[in-house]
């Protein structure tokens with residue numbers, strides 16, 4: 001497995017830099033060059049919770065959104081935005097656990113990119129799954 005750390009976007013809530021965005025989670029986005037998917041490792045702290053001890057689903061959706069956006073970016077340098085995203089929460093993601101998110105570009109059609117992503121715990125159990133459609137922007 002050959003993992004490359006992608007640069008991140010300084011203003012981003014997920015992959016940014018606290019100097020540019022004080023609320024950024026500052027997660028590293030890695031690219032697996034052999035299997036062509038993103039990989040984001042994280043250990044949630046107390047500021048990520050909704051219910052006590054359980055990570056807020058909106059934060060998990062944001063991580064999956066980035067995992068998929070960067071899977072596109074690694075393979076196509078143009079700018080795509082999330083147009084539709086479907087998230088299935090299968091198991092709670094726990095405070096202080098060790099998790100990994102992976103994002104995949106499944107296929108492209110015209111201006112659309114179809115993606116998928118998942119979050120797994122350290123035993124390989126799938127906790128969250130997502131599918132999304134990104135659209136190539138005319139401007140940004």
Ligand SMILES: CCCCCCCCCCCCCCCC(=O)SCCNC(=O)CCNC(=O)[C@H](O)C(C)(C)COP(=O)(O)OP(=O)(O)OC[C@H]1O[C@@H](n2cnc3c(N)ncnc32)[C@H](O)[C@@H]1OP(=O)(O)O
Pocket residue numbers: 007008009010012065066069070073080081082083084109110111112133135136137138
């Ligand atoms: C230092 C290095 C930095 C480098 C930099 C890295 C950047 C890499 C990391 C980024 C990290 C951030 C990752 C978070 C990503 C976001 O969160 S993006 C923010 C959230 N999303 C948005 O704000 C999008 C808001 N929506 C829109 O702007 C517009 O509705 C859209 C999606 C652009 C579409 O508008 P439009 O271009 O006028 O759309 P339209 O011409 O009607 O449709 C175009 C095509 O898309 C399809 N389409 C449109 N909407 C949909 C839909 N909802 N479902 C399915 N298909 C749709 C249409 O069917 C059409 O398909 P074709 O007929 O061409 O095959």
